Amino acid sequence: MSTTANSESLHTSSGWFPGLRSWWRMLIICLEERLAYRSDFALGTVMRFLPIVTQVFLWTAVFAASSRTDIAGYSRDNIVAYYLLTMVTRAFSSMPSLAGGISRSIRDGSVKKYLIQPIDYIGFLLASRIAHKLVYYIVAILPFAAVLFFCRGYFPPAPDGLTIAAYILSLLLSFLLGFFLEATLGMIAFWFLEVSSIIFAYMLFQYLLSGHMFPIDMLADIPTGITGVSLADVVRLLPFEYTAYFPAAVWLGKITGWELVRGLLIEITWLVIMIGVCRFVWWRGTKRYSGFGG
Amino acid sequence: MYNSSETKSDLIIEVNDLAKEYRVYDKPEGLWASVRGLFHRKNRIIHALRGVNLSVGRGEFLAMLGPNGAGKTTFLKLLSGIITPTRGTARVLGHVPWDRADDFRRRFALVMGQKNQLWWDLPAAESFRLHQEIYRIDPVRFAKIRDELVDMLGVSHLLGQPVRELSLGERMKLELIAALLHEPEVLFLDEPTIGLDVVAQHTIHEFLRHIQKQRSVTVVLTTHYMKDVAALCERVVVVTHGSILYDGSLEQIVDRFTTHKVVTLDLENAPAPGEMERFGFSCEVHGPRVSLRIDRSRIADVLPKLLASQQVRDVSVEDVPLEEIVAGLFRGAANRQAGVDPEQEVGAV
Numbered sequence: 001m002s003t004t005a006n007s008e009s010l011h012t013s014s015g016w017f018p019g020l021r022s023w024w025r026m027l028i029i030c031l032e033e034r035l036a037y038r039s040d041f042a043l044g045t046v047m048r049f050l051p052i053v054t055q056v057f058l059w060t061a062v063f064a065a066s067s068r069t070d071i072a073g074y075s076r077d078n079i080v081a082y083y084l085l086t087m088v089t090r091a092f093s094s095m096p097s098l099a100g101g102i103s104r105s106i107r108d109g110s111v112k113k114y115l116i117q118p119i120d121y122i123g124f125l126l127a128s129r130i131a132h133k134l135v136y137y138i139v140a141i142l143p144f145a146a147v148l149f150f151c152r153g154y155f156p157p158a159p160d161g162l163t164i165a166a167y168i169l170s171l172l173l174s175f176l177l178g179f180f181l182e183a184t185l186g187m188i189a190f191w192f193l194e195v196s197s198i199i200f201a202y203m204l205f206q207y208l209l210s211g212h213m214f215p216i217d218m219l220a221d222i223p224t225g226i227t228g229v230s231l232a233d234v235v236r237l238l239p240f241e242y243t244a245y246f247p248a249a250v251w252l253g254k255i256t257g258w259e260l261v262r263g264l265l266i267e268i269t270w271l272v273i274m275i276g277v278c279r280f281v282w283w284r285g286t287k288r289y290s291g292f293g294g
Numbered sequence: 295m296y297n298s299s300e301t302k303s304d305l306i307i308e309v310n311d312l313a314k315e316y317r318v319y320d321k322p323e324g325l326w327a328s329v330r331g332l333f334h335r336k337n338r339i340i341h342a343l344r345g346v347n348l349s350v351g352r353g354e355f356l357a358m359l360g361p362n363g364a365g366k367t368t369f370l371k372l373l374s375g376i377i378t379p380t381r382g383t384a385r386v387l388g389h390v391p392w393d394r395a396d397d398f399r400r401r402f403a404l405v406m407g408q409k410n411q412l413w414w415d416l417p418a419a420e421s422f423r424l425h426q427e428i429y430r431i432d433p434v435r436f437a438k439i440r441d442e443l444v445d446m447l448g449v450s451h452l453l454g455q456p457v458r459e460l461s462l463g464e465r466m467k468l469e470l471i472a473a474l475l476h477e478p479e480v481l482f483l484d485e486p487t488i489g490l491d492v493v494a495q496h497t498i499h500e501f502l503r504h505i506q507k508q509r510s511v512t513v514v515l516t517t518h519y520m521k522d523v524a525a526l527c528e529r530v531v532v533v534t535h536g537s538i539l540y541d542g543s544l545e546q547i548v549d550r551f552t553t554h555k556v557v558t559l560d561l562e563n564a565p566a567p568g569e570m571e572r573f574g575f576s577c578e579v580h581g582p583r584v585s586l587r588i589d590r591s592r593i594a595d596v597l598p599k600l601l602a603s604q605q606v607r608d609v610s611v612e613d614v615p616l617e618e619i620v621a622g623l624f625r626g627a628a629n630r631q632a633g634v635d636p637e638q639e640v641g642a643v
Contacts, residue, residue, distance in 0.1 A: 021427055022424075022427035022428050022430070024427075025423065025424055025426075025427035025428075026424065026427075029413065029416065029420055029421075029423075029424050032416060032420065033413060033415050033416055036415045036416070036456075112371075112376050112406070113410075113411050115375065115376050115394065116374055116375070116376065116399060116403075116404050117399060117411075117428055117429075118396040118399040118400050118428060118429065119428050286394075287378055288378075289376070289377060289378075290316055290377055
């Protein structure tokens with residue numbers, strides 16, 4: 001049945017423009033909502049820097065204890081710079097409580113409202129996550145700038161413009177990749193109501209294989225049993241390292257030329273795959289959804 | 295089946311043999327049983343809806359009555375496309391609801407008890423603005439409708455306050471406004487007055503009646519409260535155990551399911567013990583006030599004798615209260631169910 005004359009006059013024309021406007025409105029509303037909790041946010045930001053400080057102390061101690069000036073191509077200064085840079089990447093790619101929030105909304109039934117309203121849930125989640133990040137950056141930019149300023153001595157000279165452009169691109173891609181990975185993870189709740197252990201297992205892999213714990217090129221000497229293929233070569237084909245290691249290594253000039261292009265292509269490929277998987281999982285999940293919670 | 299005067303083209307909701315089964319996992323009590331449950335799970339199939347047929351015409355105001363777990367909410371979830379049925383078909387405004395076409399979703403609204411469409415931490419005005427964008431409502435039209443609805447419910451002073459600070463009744467009113475901003479042709483209400491005080495219930499009844507008349511919205515409402523039904527609906531569907539037990543007007547329920555009337559007498563003096571019982575009807579005596587349940591066919595015959603035998607100050611003849619009739623219907627269905635048709639089949643997976 002087509003829309004009646006009454007509702008024709010009521011609704012403005014459809015197409016991408018009104019879609020963009022409602023998306024913009026969602027962004028604004030999410031921003032307002034996030035700002036309602038600014039004190040909570042400020043505290044969270046400060047807490048985020050504690051791990052960096054401990055990492056810096058740890059590696060300083062490691063280098064002091066060994067007589068080497070270089071571990072897997074990283075000097076002590078390099079290592080400190082590397083951790084600071086992965087912190088920057090994680091500020092883009094990490095999605096605190098995204099998967100958990102999605103699974104909770106499925107469990108307690110609040111996801112229903114997105115099934116009833118003419119709204120794209122994944123688009124909405126993306127808008128709300130961008131708002132989340134923007135508010136975070138507003139609050140976090142000062143402490144981040146201060147830390148990077150005090151630690152400027154650890155960094156090599158700034159790379160050329162093209163590398164910086166590739167770095168920024170890889171950061172933005174890491175945001176999207178992180179988003180679609182975790183959104184998909186949260187939607188597993190359509191099948192298993194309790195997904196916190198799955199999220200935990202994912203976080204563990206993510207922590208090990210993203211370069212959050214140590215630079216991935218330290219795995220270059222670890223064989224996999226296949227001749228000429230190291231563990232680093234395998235990890236390179238997985239999506240994880242693009243959410244922490246890859247942008248940091250680009251800035252430090254460890255990935256250049258053809259390797260840089262290849263890395264960006266792998267990252268884009270994973271992003272496209274995850275967008276597809278996320279949509280598919282949402283589509284299948286809502287088919288089997290049984291509307292829990294009243 | 296209830297026959298109303300609408301023509302076929304004006305059917306807003308058409309449901310054929312709609313059924314929904316849920317598989318639930320029985321969580322046994324105790325730690326050891328939980329551990330065993332890891333390897334061997336018992337699943338139960340719950341038949342929430344067992345092949346329901348229903349047609350609703352444009353502008354009808356229909357109430358679904360039923361005890362908890364009767365399948366009312368499942369029915370609304372199916373009609374609003376939240377869940378997919380196990381079997382059967384449904385069309386709402388010509389759409390299959392669970393396809394969730396945007397064109398369909400722009401034309402109906404669902405209000406589910408306390409599940410809020412409103413943003414908890416923001417003032418309702420913000421949520422309304424978001425609805426304007428989501429439903430693509432023309433700004434001038436939006437402002438007009440919003441002001442109208444807000445005036446009707448008298449909540450203009452609440453629009454700027456974060457929703458979490460409002461009372462249940464206030465929230466419900468704002469939920470209703472949010473649901474009506476896009477002028478839906480079909481409105482599903484799941485227990486809209488649950489937990490509200492009498493005044494708020496009354497306000498919401500008045501509001502719904504007005505809106506429905508003014509815009510000829512088709513409304514399907516589920517409720518436990520006979521008050522909701524008596525105030526609002528001409529048509530009543532009684533649901534128990536996933537099946538429709540009755541579909542018709544409110545008055546017809548009384549005709550069909552009661553055999554008695556209640557005659558209440560106010561006497562000059564309290565009757566002697568056993569005096570009223572001799573008429574052969576069940577009776578309750580509270581001092582000088584006596585209530586008798588009398589066969590409808592015998593009222594005309596018995597009433598003059600009663601009045602002649604006593605010194606009567608006042609008399610009233612009333613139908614059995616609706617609550618009682620419906621409760622009787624529910625009980626009857628429950629008994630039949632327990633006897634013949636086991637509700638759940640147990641199977642191991």
